[in-house]
Amino acid sequence: MKNIYKEIIQSKNKAKKLLAILLDPDKVIWEDFELLVVKINQSPATHIFIGGSQVKTNRIDELISRLKQKVKLPLVLFPGNPSQISNEADAILFLSLISGRNPDYLIDHQVKAAGILKATQLEVISTGYMLIESGTETAVERVSKTKPLSRNNLELALATAQAGEMLGSKLIYLEAGSGAKLAVPTEMIELIAQNLEIPLIVGGGIVDLHEIKKAHDAGADLVVIGTAFENDLDFFIK
Ligand code: 1GP
Numbered sequence: 001m002k003n004i005y006k007e008i009i010q011s012k013n014k015a016k017k018l019l020a021i022l023l024d025p026d027k028v029i030w031e032d033f034e035l036l037v038v039k040i041n042q043s044p045a046t047h048i049f050i051g052g053s054q055v056k057t058n059r060i061d062e063l064i065s066r067l068k069q070k071v072k073l074p075l076v077l078f079p080g081n082p083s084q085i086s087n088e089a090d091a092i093l094f095l096s097l098i099s100g101r102n103p104d105y106l107i108d109h110q111v112k113a114a115g116i117l118k119a120t121q122l123e124v125i126s127t128g129y130m131l132i133e134s135g136t137e138t139a140v141e142r143v144s145k146t147k148p149l150s151r152n153n154l155e156l157a158l159a160t161a162q163a164g165e166m167l168g169s170k171l172i173y174l175e176a177g178s179g180a181k182l183a184v185p186t187e188m189i190e191l192i193a194q195n196l197e198i199p200l201i202v203g204g205g206i207v208d209l210h211e212i213k214k215a216h217d218a219g220a221d222l223v224v225i226g227t228a229f230e231n232d233l234d235f236f237i238k
Helices: 004-013 030-042 060-070 103-118 139-144 154-166 186-194 209-218 227-231
Strands: 018-023 047-050 075-077 091-097 123-131 171-175 200-203 222-225
Touching: 004 123, 018 200, 018 227, 030 060, 047 060, 060 075, 091 103, 091 171, 123 139, 123 154, 154 171, 154 186, 171 186, 186 200, 186 209, 209 222, 222 227
Parallel strands: 018 047, 018 222, 047 075, 075 091, 091 123, 123 171, 171 200, 200 222
Antiparallel strands: none
16 A cells, blocks of 8 residues: 655655656666666655656656665656556556646546556546746647646636635646746745645746756745756755
């Protein structure tokens, strides 16, 4: 029995901030896998997220089972679609793109995934996923065919997060998009964190350690780093 969500709640209650490294299986350089593992183990990461908007490789199972042998952190799927489900992982963020109005990403993919998930041992963590405008079009916007929420409309962002919580989400994820030009605005993180009971994840476009701290200080319980670590495995050591 996995307790990944319970541990996130316990961390939140103790004000212990969490950090996830996001690995996109398409971007893993297999020849450097051993080095990747060393750098993950040297980093302050508390979780590994695995996924991407459009993963093409069929090596997700292999990636996770190899990570499991060398990394002690919880391995959490962060899937762009149901094809990215792997029973090798510990848990899955069961996302609904609540900032958008595309039924495929609000409920249809989830219906397709339900039976598959029932046949796995994965801990399923319902997550309200919110795409926030970040300067340029991101992969999530392109793939999901949804518009992000305005960076300036804090009321709408708050109402969306609260609706997600009321619908039963266990986490809210504020997403600027992988490689985003602009990260989620600090004021938005603050407002939502202050008015939500459930833990808040923030990711997208965070490129230095100062920005991680800023997001944590604003109220993010867990910050996600993808591109910055992918581009520089010494990102956390600097
Ligand atoms: C993307 O929030 C994650 O879903 C991480 O984004 O790649 O910009 O760090 P970056």
